[in-house]
Amino acid sequence: MSKRKDATGVGRRGFLKGAAIAGAATTLASPLTAQATPTPPKRVKVPQGVSEIQKAAETTAPASMSNLPKGAENLVSPTSGSDFMVEGFKNLGFEYLASMPGSSFRALQESFINYGKNTAPQWIECFHEEISVAMSHGYAKVEGKPMLNLVHATVGLQHASMAIYNAYADRVPIVVVTANIADATERRPGVEVDHTVQDGAVIVRDYTKWDDSPGGLQHFAESTVRAYQIATTPPMGPVLLVADSSLQENPIPEDEKLTHPKLPRFTDAQGDQNAVAEVAKMLVAAENPVILADRGQPGPNGVLNPLVQLAEVLQCSIVDIGGRMNFPTQHGLNQSDRRGAVLAQADLVVGLDMTDFWGVTHAYKDQLHRSSRPLLKPGTKTVSVTSANQFIRSNFQNFQRFTDVDLEISGDGAQTLPYLLEAVKKAMSDDKKNAFEARGKKLADARKASFKAAETEAASGWDATPISTARLCMELWNVIKDEDYSLVAATQPGGYWSHKLWKMDKSYHYLGDSGAYGVGYGAGGAIGSALGNKKHGRFSVSIMGDGELMVGPGALWTAAKYQIPILTVMHNNRFYFQEVMHLQAMANRHMRDPHTAKIGTEIADPNIDFAKMAESFGMKGFTVTDPAKLGDTLKTAAAIVKKGEPVLVDVVSQGR
Amino acid sequence: MRVGFVAAAAAVVICASAVLAPHAGAQQSTGQQAAPQGDAKAGQQVFQADGCWECHGTVAQGGAITGPRLAATALPFDAVLQQLRTPQNAMPPYEAAILSDGDAANIYAWLKTLPAAPAASSIPLLSN
Numbered sequence: 001m002s003k004r005k006d007a008t009g010v011g012r013r014g015f016l017k018g019a020a021i022a023g024a025a026t027t028l029a030s031p032l033t034a035q036a037t038p039t040p041p042k043r044v045k046v047p048q049g050v051s052e053i054q055k056a057a058e059t060t061a062p063a064s065m066s067n068l069p070k071g072a073e074n075l076v077s078p079t080s081g082s083d084f085m086v087e088g089f090k091n092l093g094f095e096y097l098a099s100m101p102g103s104s105f106r107a108l109q110e111s112f113i114n115y116g117k118n119t120a121p122q123w124i125e126c127f128h129e130e131i132s133v134a135m136s137h138g139y140a141k142v143e144g145k146p147m148l149n150l151v152h153a154t155v156g157l158q159h160a161s162m163a164i165y166n167a168y169a170d171r172v173p174i175v176v177v178t179a180n181i182a183d184a185t186e187r188r189p190g191v192e193v194d195h196t197v198q199d200g201a202v203i204v205r206d207y208t209k210w211d212d213s214p215g216g217l218q219h220f221a222e223s224t225v226r227a228y229q230i231a232t233t234p235p236m237g238p239v240l241l242v243a244d245s246s247l248q249e250n251p252i253p254e255d256e257k258l259t260h261p262k263l264p265r266f267t268d269a270q271g272d273q274n275a276v277a278e279v280a281k282m283l284v285a286a287e288n289p290v291i292l293a294d295r296g297q298p299g300p301n302g303v304l305n306p307l308v309q310l311a312e313v314l315q316c317s318i319v320d321i322g323g324r325m326n327f328p329t330q331h332g333l334n335q336s337d338r339r340g341a342v343l344a345q346a347d348l349v350v351g352l353d354m355t356d357f358w359g360v361t362h363a364y365k366d367q368l369h370r371s372s373r374p375l376l377k378p379g380t381k382t383v384s385v386t387s388a389n390q391f392i393r394s395n396f397q398n399f400q401r402f403t404d405v406d407l408e409i410s411g412d413g414a415q416t417l418p419y420l421l422e423a424v425k426k427a428m429s430d431d432k433k434n435a436f437e438a439r440g441k442k443l444a445d446a447r448k449a450s451f452k453a454a455e456t457e458a459a460s461g462w463d464a465t466p467i468s469t470a471r472l473c474m475e476l477w478n479v480i481k482d483e484d485y486s487l488v489a490a491t492q493p494g495g496y497w498s499h500k501l502w503k504m505d506k507s508y509h510y511l512g513d514s515g516a517y518g519v520g521y522g523a524g525g526a527i528g529s530a531l532g533n534k535k536h537g538r539f540s541v542s543i544m545g546d547g548e549l550m551v552g553p554g555a556l557w558t559a560a561k562y563q564i565p566i567l568t569v570m571h572n573n574r575f576y577f578q579e580v581m582h583l584q585a586m587a588n589r590h591m592r593d594p595h596t597a598k599i600g601t602e603i604a605d606p607n608i609d610f611a612k613m614a615e616s617f618g619m620k621g622f623t624v625t626d627p628a629k630l631g632d633t634l635k636t637a638a639a640i641v642k643k644g645e646p647v648l649v650d651v652v653s654q655g656r
Numbered sequence: 657m658r659v660g661f662v663a664a665a666a667a668v669v670i671c672a673s674a675v676l677a678p679h680a681g682a683q684q685s686t687g688q689q690a691a692p693q694g695d696a697k698a699g700q701q702v703f704q705a706d707g708c709w710e711c712h713g714t715v716a717q718g719g720a721i722t723g724p725r726l727a728a729t730a731l732p733f734d735a736v737l738q739q740l741r742t743p744q745n746a747m748p749p750y751e752a753a754i755l756s757d758g759d760a761a762n763i764y765a766w767l768k769t770l771p772a773a774p775a776a777s778s779i780p781l782l783s784n
Binding site for chain 1: 707709713715719725727745746751754755773774776778781
C-alpha cells in the first residue's frame, strides 16, 4: 500500500509538478441500437497510454513549486494520486457522480471538482448514500450504463449497502468507490480509525459482482476499467473499488510510468446456436406457446424491440413480468393481464431473463399451512434463457426457488433474441402462417376484452375520497399521454393501473422496481432516472409511496438543487400499506383483535404535509384530497415540470 | 419485513374470480338463505374497523391487486359468510371469534346499500 510521505519528506522532490488538466474527456460511443440483428461488440472510445498528468509534467514548467518559500514543499503539491484516478474515471465517460460527502475521499472529491472541472462527471450532492446509490441505479435503468458513486469509508458503505443490494437484485450496473486507510500507522487517531477497516469491501461482497482494493495507482487504473467492464456485462450488477486514502492523497511518484488501459470492445453472452435452433423449432411447432420476459439488461438495449419482432412472427402470447418495460402494453399479443389463463393453456413456456420462473408458473397460498400448485398443465415444455446463473452467490437467496425447466440456455435475452428470430423464420412453413394469424387474432380480441374489463374495474370508486388509485393513475395519464413521458418509479397500484390502461411502448416508459423490494429506492431512484431522462427532454413522473419517500426525503432537495425536472405524485395512503395487510393477516390468523393492525404501520396523527415538505426543499408542492380537483392540479404541476423544474403533488389516496 | 406481499397479491389476482364464490363443503350455511337483517350503519363501521377496507377499499370499490369490488354485491349472504370463515385465497380468515355472524350481517347490509359502479363509458377518462 502506498505510504503517506509528508511525515518524512522522503520522495517529496521527486513528485510530478505542474500537472495540467487532461484534455476533454471522451465519452462512450452511442448506445447500441441494432436490435433487429445481433448487437455488435460494445465500442468505447477511451484514451489510453501514458497518463495526461505525466505527459503534462514532462513539458510544463513547475512554476507553482519553484516559487515556494523554504519548507513549503513539504506542505503542498500541485497534483496527487487522486488526479490520476479522476483521469481514469473521466476516460470512461461517466456523466455524473452522486455522493454524500465524506472525508475519506476528500482528495478524490477535490480532484473531481478542480482537476476534473466538475464535468463528466458532474458532482451531484446527496443527503444519504442510500439516495446516491439509488440515483445511480435509476440512472442506469434509463441509460443502460453506470453513474459513478463515492461513499464514505465504512459508514457510507454501510449506509449504501441496501441500495447496492437493490441494484444487485435488479441486475443493474453501478460503480461504487469507497475509501480506506489500510496501513494502521497512517491513520489519524480517533474518527479516522473508526472509519477504517481490514477489508472494507466485505460489507457488500455478497451482493457485488466484483471488488478490488488496489495497492498502487497503476493497479487502480486497471481495476477501474475492469470494474466498468464487469458491471456492464450481463448479468449486470454493482462493483466496488476501494481507493486507499494514502493512494489518493500522495503525489504521483515521478518514477512511476502510469497508463490507462483501454476498455476492450466486448460482447455479451448469447445463447448456444444449436440450442436456440431447437427452441425455434419448438416455438413453431407449439399450439399455445407463451413467452415470459422479466429482468434483462436495462436501458435501450433490452428485449423490447426484438421481442416485438419475434412475437409478431409467431403471433403468440407474451407475458411481461415487469422487471423492465419488455412489451408494449396495448399490443394485441400482450397477455400479461391474462397470465393465469394463457399459462394454463400453454404447451411451451419460454422465459427470458426470469427472476423467478418458479413463482410465475406456480400459484402460492400464504396461509397458516403454505401451499402451492403448478399453473402449467402436465407435459408443458419449459425453456429458460438467462445469464443469471453465470453469476450467482450463496448467502442472499434472491435467486428464488429452483426451476426444473426442460432446457436452460445460458445467455442474455436481448442478445439471444435476434438469433432466435432468424431461427424461427427459418423453421417456419407457409402452412403455419395462417394458423399463427388466427391465433394472433384470438389473442388480440382477448387483449381488447381485458382492456375493457380494466376500464370497468377502474370506474369502481371513481369519485371516492380518499382518491382511488385508479383515478390517480388515469388523471395522471390524461396529463402525460401526449408527452414523451417516463414513469420512473411507481407503487404497486401505480404499476398495476399503468400497465393495464396506459399506452407504454418505449423502454423508458416504465423502469421497473427496486429489484430487492427494499423500501428506500423510490425517492433516489426516481431522481436518478429523471436525471438520465433530462438530456433527452423526457417528462419524468413518479408515483411515490409516503413510506417510501420518508426513507430518503432528502432526494427532493437534490432534485431542486440540480433542477431535475420530475413530477412526483404522492400515493399518500398514510400507511406502510403492505405491512398493515400483513399485520391484519396475522391478527386474524391468531383470532385476536382485528382492530390493531394500524399500530406501528400507520403514517398519520400527525399527518405528513408533503407539499410543505417539498416547498421547504425548494420546489413547488400541492395537496389534493378532492378527486374533482386532481386533474387541474396535475395540469398545473405538469406545466412546472415542462419549465424544467421538479414539483410534488400530494394525493391523499386509497390504500390500494 | 417491508416486502413479501407481492406473491400473496399475485395469488389474489389469480383467484380473484373465486374470491366470493360459494363452494361445496361449506361448514356453515349450505343453502342459499335470505340475508339476515343487518344494521348498515354499524356494518360500515365494522368494515372500516376490522380492516376489510385494506384490501377492498373504503367504499368497498375493490383494490388494485388486493381484493375485488364488494359494493352492491350480488352474492348471497351465505357465500359472503363462507368466504369470511374459510377464504379460498390469500384473504385473511375472519372467524366468529373476531367477527360475529351479526357483524357479518351488518357488513352485508351496508354493502347492499352501496350504489352500483358507474359505467366506464360515463367517465371521459375511461372512454378510450
